Amino acid sequence: MQPLIDNARSFGQRPEEFARLAEGQSPQVLFITCSDSRVVPALITGARPGQLFELRTAGNIVPPHTSQHPTSEAATIEYAVEVLGVRDIVVCGHSHCGAVGALVRGDDLTAVPAVRDWLAHAATPRPAGQAEDPEVAKGVQAHALTQLLRLRSYPCVARKLAQGKLGLHAWYYEVHTGSVRAHHPQTDTFESL
Numbered sequence: 001m002q003p004l005i006d007n008a009r010s011f012g013q014r015p016e017e018f019a020r021l022a023e024g025q026s027p028q029v030l031f032i033t034c035s036d037s038r039v040v041p042a043l044i045t046g047a048r049p050g051q052l053f054e055l056r057t058a059g060n061i062v063p064p065h066t067s068q069h070p071t072s073e074a075a076t077i078e079y080a081v082e083v084l085g086v087r088d089i090v091v092c093g094h095s096h097c098g099a100v101g102a103l104v105r106g107d108d109l110t111a112v113p114a115v116r117d118w119l120a121h122a123a124t125p126r127p128a129g130q131a132e133d134p135e136v137a138k139g140v141q142a143h144a145l146t147q148l149l150r151l152r153s154y155p156c157v158a159r160k161l162a163q164g165k166l167g168l169h170a171w172y173y174e175v176h177t178g179s180v181r182a183h184h185p186q187t188d189t190f191e192s193l
């Protein structure tokens, strides 16, 4: 913890670099990814403060849309789309994802019931042969595409898509190489950016 505190202390010594951020934000992209500490969106994309609106959840799961009760995920998506007017949404899965790995392997999660119940939202198919793959590449990629479908069920997203004002993208990030692949709908394959 102490190195993080030390850095935060020195970070705050450069207020002139950030003064303009008080005027507001106009990010072009909502970046949805896993809470995993190895995934650092600003590092991957080179985004500066104000450029990426982020939603991070365990396993980058987008829960089913419901108007029955409020969720943090729905509020974040709605704010990004309706208020900030982001032009693109990226769902970025990653290699060696513990959440997707647990889904693919069918792990016993009774000791972590909140995780178990959250992962039940995933609705992700289990690609054959993935249980032995520590990278769970195929599982993570299929999972990211499933979350894109979920996004389409959000009324604000569906409306912007129909208006041609929003793009949806599925990415796959390798934590052990730093490389990113994007899904190409025409070929249904993930290719290097």
Ligand code: ZN
Pocket: 034, 035, 036, 058, 059, 060, 094, 096, 097, 098, 099, 100
């Ligand atoms: Zn993960």
